[in-house]
Amino acid sequence: MNDLLPQDSAHWEWLESRVRALMQAYAYRQIRTPIVEPTALFVRGLGEVTDIVEKEMYAFEDRLNGEQLTLRPEATAGVVRAVVEHNLLYDGGKRLYYMGPMFRHERPQRGRYRQFHQMGAEALGFAGPEVDAELILMAHRLWHSLGLRDVRLEINSLGQADERAAHRQALIAHLEAHADLLDEDARRRLHSNPLRILDTKNPAMQACVEAAPRLLDFLGEASRAHFQTVLSILEANGVAYRINPRLVRGMDYYNLTVFEFVTERLGSQGTICGGGRYDDLIVQIGGKPAPAVGWALGVERVMELLKEEGVLPAAPVPDAYAIVPDSSALSTVFRVLETLRGQGVRVQMHASVAEGMGSMKSQFKKADQSGARFALIFGGDELARGEVTVKALRDGAGAQETLPLEQASAWAKRLQSND
Ligand code: ATP
Ligand code: MG
Numbered sequence: 001m002n003d004l005l006p007q008d009s010a011h012w013e014w015l016e017s018r019v020r021a022l023m024q025a026y027a028y029r030q031i032r033t034p035i036v037e038p039t040a041l042f043v044r045g046l047g048e049v050t051d052i053v054e055k056e057m058y059a060f061e062d063r064l065n066g067e068q069l070t071l072r073p074e075a076t077a078g079v080v081r082a083v084v085e086h087n088l089l090y091d092g093g094k095r096l097y098y099m100g101p102m103f104r105h106e107r108p109q110r111g112r113y114r115q116f117h118q119m120g121a122e123a124l125g126f127a128g129p130e131v132d133a134e135l136i137l138m139a140h141r142l143w144h145s146l147g148l149r150d151v152r153l154e155i156n157s158l159g160q161a162d163e164r165a166a167h168r169q170a171l172i173a174h175l176e177a178h179a180d181l182l183d184e185d186a187r188r189r190l191h192s193n194p195l196r197i198l199d200t201k202n203p204a205m206q207a208c209v210e211a212a213p214r215l216l217d218f219l220g221e222a223s224r225a226h227f228q229t230v231l232s233i234l235e236a237n238g239v240a241y242r243i244n245p246r247l248v249r250g251m252d253y254y255n256l257t258v259f260e261f262v263t264e265r266l267g268s269q270g271t272i273c274g275g276g277r278y279d280d281l282i283v284q285i286g287g288k289p290a291p292a293v294g295w296a297l298g299v300e301r302v303m304e305l306l307k308e309e310g311v312l313p314a315a316p317v318p319d320a321y322a323i324v325p326d327s328s329a330l331s332t333v334f335r336v337l338e339t340l341r342g343q344g345v346r347v348q349m350h351a352s353v354a355e356g357m358g359s360m361k362s363q364f365k366k367a368d369q370s371g372a373r374f375a376l377i378f379g380g381d382e383l384a385r386g387e388v389t390v391k392a393l394r395d396g397a398g399a400q401e402t403l404p405l406e407q408a409s410a411w412a413k414r415l416q417s418n419d
Helices: 006-025 039-046 051-056 076-085 129-146 161-177 184-189 203-210 221-236 299-308 327-342 360-370 380-384 405-418
Strands: 036-038 058-061 068-071 094-103 115-124 152-157 255-262 271-277 292-298 320-323 347-349 374-377 387-392 400-404
Touching (some): 006 115, 006 129, 076 094, 076 115, 115 129, 115 299, 129 152, 255 292, 320 360, 327 347, 327 380, 387 405
Parallel strands (some): 320 347, 320 374
Antiparallel strands (some): 036 068, 115 292, 152 255, 374 387
């Protein structure tokens, strides 16, 4: 679990604002659900025989009332619970998004943490393939708006429960024939959840998994048509994809379309976003049947990729740094700075480590380090004349002008209109 320090949090805020704008562009609205939910929600929702439920959940007993609780390992189950609890689908489908921390007790490594963060979108109450496509297009647009070029889309269809049941027989037969290649997890899951074995991270099992019967070959006509429509919309919109018949995702709640956005630039933690359709989850959680589809991106991995591709924006800096040689001027200085801030100018006021304001030299040094474009110099002579000196520190560095204090507002407007 990591602390997020100002240098990085500026980048997180930037990503958050991009994602908010994206969600607004597609008319998705935010939902915020609790970080703690009853353990049973995840066990029922994600599936008992999944990595998350078997070994990654921070589950505990509330010592005050004995309730079994879990720090959410993902947000979809909680969103669905909230949708059901508040009957949000009473007047039709809803498009929702969220951002926040998730918790999984995994082995920490690059791109894999125990508290990590996701941003996700869910469309609930819509059955058609166009909504699957809409969600994929959204994510695709996000990578573009962030300047990420090295992201590939992998997609598959998991069909419906009866189609998976037919495939399951063939899959078990294949895996049994190669029992010597299976690891302990796989042997344990062979009869309880064989599909999960296809999601293995064990390199030694890749060949066996590659050779397994493909679920795609077991799909009926309706499932195939759904998948085909999604693919056609992607093609019509210039979104490249690769059909990956082994793509099954880590939770049991998925059906039909599943997809992941992957990159080669992050080593083995290369999946930055994953999602799919989960038409049976709402019933599973106790709601009236309603289809749904969504995705979640991993913020830490996206940040890492932004760093790798060198597309992170510069950290934000103040517009102006106020230099105040004499603390007896502070009341006037405060008045002017408050006016400027009220006009939208970002102003950092000098404050020294020790008592008193510090030398002009040290104040100029701080002004420079702050990255501000201008120094506002509230010198004794200037203030005696009711003026302030504005000195450029970046573009045209050194140029300066002296303004009457009453014209601070006019200067702020000028600054804004030049931006
Ligand atoms: P993986 O296969 O890498 O374990 P997952 O299938 O468990 O991922 P999801 O549950 O689909 O992941 O979560 C969506 C995204 O959240 C992932 O694609 C990834 O970017 C991110 N993510 C998942 N687990 C972690 C983690 N422990 N630390 C950081 N990011 C994570
Ligand atoms: Mg995982």
